[in-house]
Amino acid sequence: MSQFENEDATFMERLVFNNRLFVVVAFTVITLVLGYFAAQIRPDTSFTKMIPLEHPYIVNMLEHQDDLASLGNSIRIAVEIKEGDIFTTEYMETLKRINDEVFFLPGVNRSGLRSLWTPNVRWTEVTEYGFDGGPVANRPAYLNDEDLEELRVNVLKSGEIGRLVANNFKSTIIEVPLQEFYPNPEDQSELLRLDYGDFSQQLEEKIRDQFQNENPNIEVHIVGFAKKVGDLIEGLTAVVAFFGIAFVITFVLLFWFTRCIRSTVAVLMTTVIAVIWQLGLMRLVGFGLDPYSMLVPFLIFAIGISHGVQKINGIALQSSDADTALLAARRTFRQLFLPGMIAILADAVGFITLLVIDIGVIHELAIGASIGVGVIVFTNLIMLPVTISYLGISKKAVARSKEDAVRDHPFWRKMAYVAHPKVAPIVVIVALVAGVGCFFYQKANIQVGDLDPGAPELRPDSRYNLDNDFIIRNYSTSSDILVVMVETPPEMCSSYETMEAIDQLEWRMNNLPGVQSAVSLVTVAKQVIMGNNEGNLKWQTLSRNQDNLNNAISRAPDGMFNASCSLAPVMIYLNDHKAETLKRATAAVEDFAEEYNTENLTFKLAAGNAGIEAATNDVISSSELLILALVYIWVAVMCYATFRSLPATICIVLPLVLTSVLGNALMAFLGIGMKVATLPVIALGVGVGVDYGIYIYSRLETFLRQGMPLQPAYYETLRSTGRAVLFTGLCLAIGVVTWVFSAIKFQADMGLMLTFMFLVNMIGALLLLPALARFLIDPAKVRAKEASKLTH
Incomplete structure (x- = not known):
């Protein structure tokens, strides 16, 4: 580097690139250590983490939880006989065995267990002597017609028809209250926490599979919070396959974008390292993976790719007139580290604001995701440029970058017309009409909570x-x-x-x-x-x-x-x-x-x-506007602190506001309620979407400072970074759109919403931001501000 460039280098740049070998060794050691902890992370959830503990309803419930044990966390097992009815020896023996098997499952509150075979299910009748009654099943076995007829009479007297006994007498229910913590069978002084994934698996293996395989005439149906969560955990373990699909798609698209295998591998590896660090740090702070935080690694991967593409694009542009890969990497680091840092801080705040929601799983999602975007500062903003400074970019990719730097781009030139005085008003009016129309539509139609019966987190045919x-x-x-x-x-x-x-x-x-x-x-x-x-x-x-x-x-x-x-x-x-x-x-x-x-x-x-x-719906309803307000306020503060310009801040934030309104309207149109699974998407969409606007405006301001009019400056912006923004939006959207095929409906909903928000945020940054700049940004003032800095 020339002496001038050395003097112009920031402290952070000198610290990183003057100690490259130390940086590489340190990152390798940290990755190995956190990789060890990441390998130990396991699915983990609990009943209390899924509910808003501070809500008055839940406070009242927990105050009386000992008296309401059978009305809290429980499951219901319906045992059906396909041919015949429940008043047969075959059925009653099977029900007794299932009852006994369930009784000894870990976490079952045995004193509250209810079925035809438990003594707390009784019959009552009025006789000339007064009341008479007893247990419904008062015999050790039902082996003859006389005993079975007595059972039928007892059931009719019990008042349990429609509750424990089906209206058509073809099935009965076993009610199973659960304990969040239960004594360790090997050490009664120790309490174990109920493992919902393991409990659900035991229900499948020891109850459903075993008894249905033994007797094809028997079918078992299981519902309840624990079973629903267990099915979610089982379905979400398939996210590994979706992660693999997203990785392959991203690899292909990145190679098509860069035309360089070295930079493609560098971006993917540093982003995967970010995911490993995030999982390892979550394990270190004592978190596991619940049905919601299982999706965080996807988001970290997507955000990491977004920043990685910007770095690779910048290094390729700098390589056209830099003598070495080190010089190109340093120049790109100097140019993009601050915008990237601001964008990541905005991402982190989008997650942190979710702490407003008083639900444990959302707290863990917010903390885990904030940790994830934090490590991207080290992996994609620091480690990636250092890696490329060693590996370099292929000559083919550099030659392509040089060619792009001198040739005319008809597509970008036409798109730059959105900053034209005659076109910009049309873009702004269209955006305004769409925003106002969607705002009133979503206000009238969007609902908080579930809109479907059953478990809306799962598919209707699950x-x-x-x-x-x-x-x-x-x-x-x-x-x-x-x-x-x-x-x-x-x-x-x-x-x-x-x-x-x-x-x-x-x-x-x-x-x-x-x-x-x-x-x-x-x-x-x-x-x-x-x-x-x-x-x-x-x-x-x-x-x-x-x-x-x-x-x-x-x-x-x-x-x-x-x-x-x-x-x-x-x-x-x-x-x-x-x-x-x-x-x-x-x-x-x-x-x-x-x-x-x-x-x-x-x-x-x-x-x-x-x-x-x-209670959950109430918390979501009261948190929605607060979360969005906090996200927008913080994003606006970060943008203003970066560019020292209120008009620039408005240009970046307004497209994000429009995307949020359109996203809510899409949820209302598709019949997706505002709930625990979907509310984070809106906040995440704002945090991730601001990346586009910050990168675009930082380049646009650079050309405006050089004295260019707005439209030519925007054309140069599109030539230098527009391709990276367009590619990033498409790459992220394609990466998460695969979620719509998930067996877990809320993951499919999140995938659809994130795809929409990634694309609309990209379009808003490319089209609406420059149109707003036509009205709000004065190139002469930008030049004067730059001249004033140079003078001082």
Whole structure:
């Protein structure tokens, strides 16, 4: 390098390139160490990480989690007989074996297990002597017709038809409450955490596969949070295949772009190293891979490729008039390190703002992704130029770059017309109309939460959703339960005032659209009082006599009230857990609570899977605008700090705003709700999309400082960096569009949304940014500002 260039070099450039060998050795050692830790990372999730722990609904639920064990984290196993009905020796023996197998699975709350074979499932009848009852299955085995007929009678008396027993008598359910932490069988003083992936696999191997293979007449259906998460983990392990596909596609496109195998391999290897570092650091901070953070390595790979392409493009351009690869790498580092650093900081903030969402898995996604984009500073902004300074770029690629530098580009020249005084207004008006139209469309149509029944994270034809559909079709009680917790002072849950208020809540909820039924202590009490009066329907009501009420609730099954009679849950069975259904049900309960809450009586939401979904939807709804506002504010601050120009900041940020509005409109059009899986995409799209605008404007400003008018300056910008931006957008989009073929629906949704946002952000940076610059940027002021700097 000449003495002038040495003096012009930044401190960071001298630090890196004057110690290249040390940099290479240090990076190699760090990669080996973090690679060791990355190899140890495993799928990891938990029930508590998937819910907003600070939301009032969840706080209320956790406060009473011991009393609501059977209404929290649980699964339901439906055992179906294809030919015949459940009242056969064959079926009952199979059900007994399945019940015993489930009983000994790790993490099962055995005291809360319910099936026809457990003693807590009982029958009751009114006789001339009073009430009579006992366990439904009161024999060790059912081997003859007489015993089976007795079983049939007991089932009919149990009140479990439609709940534990199918309406068509062809299947029954085993209800399995789970414990997040359970004693280690080998050391009772140690608590083990429930491994959802392993638990789901055991359900498949020990329950579904074993018993269906033994008896083709038996079919097993399993639903519940643990099974859904297990299926997600199983499906997401296939992301390795998608990563391989993305790697191959990126390799082909990069080689086509660079025409140089050395630079192609360098970009890919440094980007893969970034992924290894990210996974290793996640393991070091104690994180595993949950269904959401499993997608972060894809995003880090995509962002790394984006910055790598810019560096390779810059080095190829510099190589046309540089004597050595080292000189070209240093010049490119000097020119692009600051814009790249600013873009990566903007990316990181796009992730960090997700910490606003009070959900554990989103926190881990935000932290893991922030770590990932942080390491890109070292791998793609530092290590890549150093690597190329050793390897160089092929003569063919340099010759192509020289040819591009002198020849005319008709495509770029035509595109540069977006900065023309007559074309720019048209571009801005089109963008404005599209933005305003999509804003009002998405405002009217987008919904927070799930829009489909079952598990929307999975495909409609997935095994889980087919199992869920089976249970909905064959049982009267839905798997979507909203639980209202009725709190009273001790020994007051059975007072007439409490029971009457609960009765009023039941009546309101039973008449609310979207509600199947409501069950509580009052339901049982009315049945018992009627039974005490010869089964006369006129007596199916609440008695004002406290002794009668106390006697009535004494026959209530477990879970209807707690030991101190200070909590009486009301179970509201919903048709589904769609956003609209949950919003209507929770609003009705809150209105009721406002009317009926007193000092000694409080109606609190919410437990059950529907209560958790409602709390999650509430958190997403309240966080959406805040996240976008924080992202845009920080991106704007970073852009202003970089370019010291408010007009330049507006030119870069407005295309991102338009992309967010269009993205929300696309979600509304495709019927994708705003939820945990999709909200991060909007923030990530803004963070990643700002890269295009920063790289384009930094080059445009360089030519404006040289005294060029706006349109010619933009043409030169497109010649130097437009090809890299266009290629990056297409490469990233092609890399994530493969996700739409995933068996996991939320991954497919994220892939579709990210593809859209990568492309639209690229188009916005190439077309809308220069059109806005026509109105906001004065080339004369840019030149004057540069002249003022040189003078001082």
